Amino acid sequence: MRSIVFTSLFAAFATCTPTEVEADVVSYDGYKVFRVTTHGQTASVQETLSALPHDEWAHDIDHVDIAISPDQVEAFTALGLDYHVMHENLGNSIALEAASTTSWKRQADDPSWFSSYHSYQDHIEYFEDLQATFPNNSELITSGTSYQNRTIYGLHLYGDGGPGKPAVLYHGTVHAREWIAAPVVEYITLQLLQGYETGDTKTFLDKYDFYVFPIVNPDGFVYSQTTNRLWRKNRQPPPAGQTCIGRDINRNWEFAWNANGQGASTNPCSETYKGVKPSDAPENASLDGFLRKLRDSVGIKLYIDWHSYGQYILSPYGYSEDVLAPELSKWTATSSQVSNAIRDSSSRRTTFTYGPSGATLYITTGSAPDHVYSIGGADYSYTIELPDTGDYGFVLPPAQIRPTAEELWAGQKVLLGLLEQ
Incomplete structure (x- = not known):
């Protein structure tokens, strides 16, 4: 018997009825x-x-x-x-980013999937196809729905003996404009599935259950594709008397939500608006509920919040640059080996900086890795900021999707092998 009961994904897809009336498309021509x-x-x-x-x-x-x-x-x-x-010319870069030179064949192992960016519906279908290739050891899952009633969909993978082992939990596309996150998470998922048959990843899937959510901010992601390429937050209406839409769901977690006057904003027009209270973003509330079920049933071995950009591997704490977690030395040693594996995996020599989030980058309050470590009890909890470091930023060319995914998979193989140390 499975230890956790999840919402039926297929019913959620069938009833998805976003209500937002789209605004005029935002142009970045000449920016x-x-x-x-x-x-x-x-x-x-x-x-x-x-x-x-x-x-x-x-x-x-x-x-x-x-x-x-x-x-x-x-x-x-x-x-x-x-x-x-x-x-x-940012407008030209966005147009080139959207152009596709290949046609996906609706096959989970078709490499052309990683040659271009895709719509939200295509991402759903891709995960359905992945699950169909591994039907006896996986299930489609959801944590719940977004403000506009889109499904926060995912895939649960497990090995011999069935589900019920400690969890590895991935969240992607937390911020809508960070398009590279979903294909990287999808590539890692594909490698886990394909490697199980060859034996390369059997140890990982026999030891841990993987819960993979490639797009946890679906409303924002769709809006970034249809209306404003650089949209970051969710699409939740503002508090009464305010006009700016959206909450930053990575400033909306309960732990350290109101720790200090830094790291998040009380202004609804800010890109880092933290909301009126913790988990008042429906996306965050559903993800937190899912997290607590995992904590209480199987425990969480590893959590990764996938973002872009900057090439960082960041551990707690984000809410302070001075407060250090007891596990920091273990996390730092692990991050060093992961960073080395990424750098050595290709001729690009991609380098990731690592360390505690608040001290290494900047203060963030109400962030997911702090919460998943402190409230969720995760043994390892990271933010990974994907490429690049300043040539393209959020508008990463499609030609860089696959090389980026391959490098990060090299890092994940090392990370997953180190979890018991």
């Missing part, structure tokens, strides 16, 4: 994206940029990445900052 080198003075550079309308994509101690509309480019260059151009 430029710059990486501004801050020389360790990131806060000062951000203050300089604050008077200029812009969209900040990412930052760390050495740089800030920003998108600038055509009418603000002259004002930006007049600031005299040290920068290089990531996208000369």
Whole structure:
């Protein structure tokens, strides 16, 4: 008997009826994206940029990445900052990203799947096809539904002896515009299934149950494909009296949700808006409920929150740069080996930086890895920020999907082999 009862996925697909009336498509024609080198003075550079309308994509101690509309480019260059151009015309880059040179044959092992980006419905069908190739050791699952009633779908994989072993839990596409996350998670899932037949991954699946959710923010993801390529949050209406849509579901977890005045915003118009209270985003509430079922039934061995971009392997804590978890030395040693495996797996020599999230990158409160470790009891809990480090950012060309997925699978093989250490 299975130890956990999950909602029927097929019924959820049949009743999915999003209600949102789409807005006009947002154009990024003529927008430029710059990486501004801050020389360790990131806060000062951000203050300089604050008077200029812009969209900040990412930052760390050495740089800030920003998108600038055509009418603000002259004002930006007049600031005299040290920068290089990531996208000369963001609209053109988005158009090239959407172009597909291959046709998926609706076969789970068709490599052309990893040659282009796909629609939400295609992702659902891909996971259905994956499950059909491994019918005796897998099941389609869901944690629940989004605000617009889309299914948060996934796949549960297990080996000999049936389900009920400690869990490996993956969440992808937490932030809508981070398109590379879903195909990377899907590639890892495909390798687990194919490797089981050859024996390469049998040890992993016989020891752990895998719960894989490639798109946990489906409303935002669909909106990023149909209306605004750079949308980040979910599509939940704002609190009364406010006008900006969406919550950041990676600032909406219960643990450390209100730990300090940093790491998340109380402004509904902010990209990091944390909501009115913990788990008031329906996506977060359903994922948290699923997490607690795993915790109480089989326990959680490994959790990974898949994001882009920047090439980081980040462990708790995110809510503070000073508070260190007791397991940090173990996590850091493991991350080092994973980073080395990724770097050595291909000629690209892709390098991942690793360490505790708050100290390595920046403060985040109400984040998933902190919550899954502290509330969910996970032995290992990470955020992995996928490529790249400043050439493309969120708009990663389709030609980089498969190389990225292959490198991350090399890292996962090492990570899964180290879990008992």
